[in-house]
Amino acid sequence: MKLLAFAASNSQHSINRALVTYAASQANTDDVEILDLNDFEMAIYSIDRENNSGIPEQAQIFFDKIGQADAILISFAEYNGSYTSAYKNIFDWTSRIDQKVFQNKPVIMLATSPGPGGAASVLNSAVTSAPYFAAEVVGSLSIPSFYQNFDLEKNKLNNDDLNQQLTELVNKLER
Template identity: 65%
Template sequence: MKVLAFAASSSRQSINKQLATYAASLVEDAHVEVLDLNDYEMPIYSSDRENDQGIPTHAQTFYKKIGEADAVIVSFAEHNGSYTAAYKNIFDWTSRINQKVYQNKPMLLLATSPGPGGAKSVLSSAVGSAPFFAMDVKASLSVPSFYDVFDSEQGVLKDDVLNAQLKESVFSLRS
């Protein structure tokens, strides 16, 4: 099984990347590829740019990586209650290739934040819009208070209840 994981964030210290990476490590017998959105930076999407210059190679590569995966794990960072600008731009460009960006891949959608909200607003948006973009969402999970429940040195969730929920969510990718 090939699992593609990424944080919907461009932060070099992304807690969502830590969470996505940990979740992907829980998929048994899988080849995991963790993407960094910084490797897919493109000009801000506009129809004028698309008409003048076409769709950037980075968007095409991103779409292809999703197509090659057997499952996708995304952990959403929340900026002002919504998607990060970095993720939204990559998503906008990629959706110009095919609105069904996620190509019916089994998906685990995650979100975390330092506070007790756990980025639930953006996670709710992602889950709600999933059918429009061909996300086969098998599970979703918000992880609140990241620094209290995650051991960054070990790279693991130290909250037993959340860890059990995450393992169950990861297991659902195979069904």
């Protein structure tokens, strides 16, 4: 199984990147690619830009990466209750190639935040809209209070219940 994983954040110190990297390490595959959204930075999407310049190469590369994967892991950062602008822009450009951005791939959606809400608002939005973009959502999990539940030195969840939930969720990709 070729697994594609990324945090929907462009922060170099993203806790969602730590979470999705850990989640990917729990999958029973050696074929994991972890993307950095900074590699896909583009001008802010607008129909005028698309009409004048076409779709940026980075959007096509991102779309192709999804197409080459067997399954996808995403961890969403929450900015003001919604997607990060970095993710939203990449998603908007990519959806202009094909609205079926996720290309009928099985997807696990995660989210975390420092607070007790665990970025549940953005996770709910992502899960709810996913079928419109051809994502087969296998499951989702919000990790609240990241710094209490994740050991950054060991790069792993230190909450046994959450760790078990995450492992069971990732194992669903193998079916």
